[in-house]
Amino acid sequence: MIIETDQLTREFKRRGKPKLVAVDHLDIRVEPGETVGYIGANGAGKSTTIKMLTGILVPTSGSVRTCGLDPLKQRRELARRVGVVFGQRSQLWWDLPTAESFTILGAIHHLGRTELTARRDELVEQLELGEFLSTPVRQLSLGQRMRAEVAAALLHSPQLIILDEPTIGLDVLSKQRLRDFLVAERRRHGTTLLLTTHDMGDIERLCERVLVVDHGRLAYDGSLAGLSRTVGAQRVLVVDLADGTRQRIPFDAEKVTAATVLAQASERAEVRDLSIEEPDIEDVVRRIYSAAR
Amino acid sequence: MWLVFHNVKALGGLTFTQVLLVFGIADVCFSLADMFFGHLDSLPTYLRQGTLDVFYLRPQPLLLQLITSDISLRRLSRASVGLASMVIALWLNDIHWSAATVGLLAMTMICSTAIYCAVYVWAAGAQFFLVNGAEFTNAFVYGGRYAATQPASVWNKPLKVVFGFIFPMAITAYVPTLALLGLPGPSWLPAWLAWTTPLFAAWSWIFGLAFWRFGVRHYQGGGG
Ligand SMILES: Nc1ncnc2c1ncn2[C@@H]1O[C@H](COP(=O)(O)OP(=O)(O)OP(=O)(O)O)[C@@H](O)[C@H]1O
Ligand SMILES: [Mg+2]
Numbered sequence: 001m002i003i004e005t006d007q008l009t010r011e012f013k014r015r016g017k018p019k020l021v022a023v024d025h026l027d028i029r030v031e032p033g034e035t036v037g038y039i040g041a042n043g044a045g046k047s048t049t050i051k052m053l054t055g056i057l058v059p060t061s062g063s064v065r066t067c068g069l070d071p072l073k074q075r076r077e078l079a080r081r082v083g084v085v086f087g088q089r090s091q092l093w094w095d096l097p098t099a100e101s102f103t104i105l106g107a108i109h110h111l112g113r114t115e116l117t118a119r120r121d122e123l124v125e126q127l128e129l130g131e132f133l134s135t136p137v138r139q140l141s142l143g144q145r146m147r148a149e150v151a152a153a154l155l156h157s158p159q160l161i162i163l164d165e166p167t168i169g170l171d172v173l174s175k176q177r178l179r180d181f182l183v184a185e186r187r188r189h190g191t192t193l194l195l196t197t198h199d200m201g202d203i204e205r206l207c208e209r210v211l212v213v214d215h216g217r218l219a220y221d222g223s224l225a226g227l228s229r230t231v232g233a234q235r236v237l238v239v240d241l242a243d244g245t246r247q248r249i250p251f252d253a254e255k256v257t258a259a260t261v262l263a264q265a266s267e268r269a270e271v272r273d274l275s276i277e278e279p280d281i282e283d284v285v286r287r288i289y290s291a292a293r
Numbered sequence: 294m295w296l297v298f299h300n301v302k303a304l305g306g307l308t309f310t311q312v313l314l315v316f317g318i319a320d321v322c323f324s325l326a327d328m329f330f331g332h333l334d335s336l337p338t339y340l341r342q343g344t345l346d347v348f349y350l351r352p353q354p355l356l357l358q359l360i361t362s363d364i365s366l367r368r369l370s371r372a373s374v375g376l377a378s379m380v381i382a383l384w385l386n387d388i389h390w391s392a393a394t395v396g397l398l399a400m401t402m403i404c405s406t407a408i409y410c411a412v413y414v415w416a417a418g419a420q421f422f423l424v425n426g427a428e429f430t431n432a433f434v435y436g437g438r439y440a441a442t443q444p445a446s447v448w449n450k451p452l453k454v455v456f457g458f459i460f461p462m463a464i465t466a467y468v469p470t471l472a473l474l475g476l477p478g479p480s481w482l483p484a485w486l487a488w489t490t491p492l493f494a495a496w497s498w499i500f501g502l503a504f505w506r507f508g509v510r511h512y513q514g515g516g517g
Contacts, residue, residue: 012513051514058510072510079352088516091347108351204414 002160002192003030003053007062007236010048010216022048024216035186037207037224041285045216046196047086050164053194060066066161078111083158083193085149087165092137097150100153109156116155123151126181141151143174154185161185165265167202179205200278206220211242212288219288227284229254236260236277242270248277296500305444311474312383312444319441319466320375322402326409328368330360331361333417334468337427342421356414374460389475397472397487404490405465412437412460414505421508437462446479459500461493 008021023045032037034213038046045150051057054062055078069083091282092101106116124130128137130184133138146166154161161182167175179202184195197203203210203224210227212220220227228234234250237258241247258276265271327360336359339345348358388394392494416430423429433455440448443462448456456462463482471478472487 048514053348056346056512057514058512075349076352079350081349084350086346089344089346092348108353229515292318 002032003028004065008059008064009061009140010052026218032192033190034209037196037203037206037210038196040213044213046213047164050162081158082160084164085153085163085201087168091152092148093137095136097134097136101152105145105152105155119155127151132255160192165196167199181207212285238275239265239271240273242272258281263267305448307447309443310382310385313378314386315444315466315470316442317375317379317382318455319437321379322405323370323409323438324372324375325406328415329395330410331368332360333413336417336420346515348355386474401469401490404494407494408465408497418508421511433460439466445482465488
């Protein structure tokens with residue numbers, strides 16, 4: 001078991017208000033090699049959970065083990081086995097060139113020179129960092145910086161990668177690149193992946209399993225398809241017809257394929273263009289919530 | 294400084310050159326501590342910006358990461374005034390040089406530096422609990438620094454309690470000076486205590502590290 005929480009709870013005291021239960025008796029189990037999407041609305045408790053998994057925050061009650069270790073007592077050992085990317089925080093040295101950050105991180109993780117060079121070259125190639133390796137981090141674009149951040153978190157070849165909103169603020173192409181990289185990285189090294197996101201694309205592309213958290217409690221644990229099924233989320237085929245009108249045809253992806261729907265539509269009218277709308281993550285989550293109440 | 298002592302011929306029972314020795318020892322040791330641990334001053338900034346999370350994700354002790362994130366040799370230059378004072382005072386004062394006094398001086402320099410470092414660690418640990426904690430702890434860090442450069446016999450009661458024992462500032466320079474000069478010292482601080490500085494250093498570090506550990510566990514996370 002690479003992640004195991006048992007009744008994990010974290011409260012925050014607030015001045016003049018009742019205490020806030022950010023994570024509420026959470027039981028999560030993740031096996032090595034799994035790819036897990038951890039989703040929920042703003043303030044649901046995702047980041048708080050991640051901080052307890054990595055030893056940053058002390059749980060109020062319950063227990064947590066990551067990579068078989070106690071994140072508080074064995075924080076340093078754990079740091080060698082986990083790579084964490086906080087989309088909103090940088091772990092690079094702002095004023096140093098990216099390449100130098102890697103050198104420092106290599107030293108921090110006691111990587112041998114050949115090991116570091118090999119791994120760095122691999123990441124530079126896969127994440128296409130070559131063109132800005134000598135640029136100070138503060139001058140990088142958001143997309144470039146995120147790629148550098150991911151490389152920094154993976155430099156020590158962790159067995160578990162935790163990403164907290166890794167694609168926040170990225171354009172479609174950058175998101176795609178990052179997802180492709182993570183898929184490839186996982187295929188190559190069998191890494192376990194846990195990621196939080198508000199982007200359904202991340203989940204669909206990367207995650208075999210989805211955990212939905214609501215007010216600190218686990219609201220769903222299962223496959224993405226199962227999630228869509230549970231809440232009845234539908235894909236929508238959008239077709240532009242020859243007569244200039246646009247039709248939206250919702251369909252249940254579990255029952256029919258997009259191709260069948262398109263074939264049926266084409267029988268009735270000439271289709272000039274088409275696109276498929278995926279169920280929106282916020283929408284799916286919202287439905288889970290209303291179903292739970 | 295000269296002006297301060299010019300009119301007062303004897304301070305707390307000491308002469309000017311004797312006080313100069315207290316000042317010199319305290320200032321050199323504090324400057325050394327400041328070079329190694331002074332960067333802990335920036336902890337409140339890290340806490341406010343929420344950038345401390347990153348340090349937790351690296352396989353080194355947090356304290357070590359923070360102090361090594363910027364060891365400034367520039368800070369060492371501040372030791373020059375203290376060093377000059379100490380050398381002059383050692384030369385002007387009538388000291389019985391022997392293996393014992395040399396040993397005592399060396400031990401004092403090491404232990405006093407360690408005590409000041411421990412005060413920095415304590416202050417850093419307190420930042421996790423206190424809003425605007427630096428204002429509060431600076432009173433002890435820099436107040437302690439100032440107190441250490443003075444003969445403890447002129448302190449008032451509260452100062453004696455706080456800087457005599459909780460943060461053992463009196464032990465860092467005043468008491469060793471008494472011992473070096475062969476003076477008896479006040480009844481509450483006999484000069485032989487100079488030989489116990491390692492104990493006070495150990496106590497300071499236990500106290501400082503306990504606070505630090507408590508603080509680290511109390512960290513609320515940087516948001517996001
Ligand atoms: N240090 C803190 N002090 C007080 N409350 C906090 C603290 N950190 C988090 N919280 C609260 O705990 C709850 C969960 O926060 P958390 O950051 O885990 O949410 P999240 O699921 O990551 O949300 P988002 O999608 O917006 O990132 C929120 O209500 C937040 O305000
Ligand atoms: Mg978050």
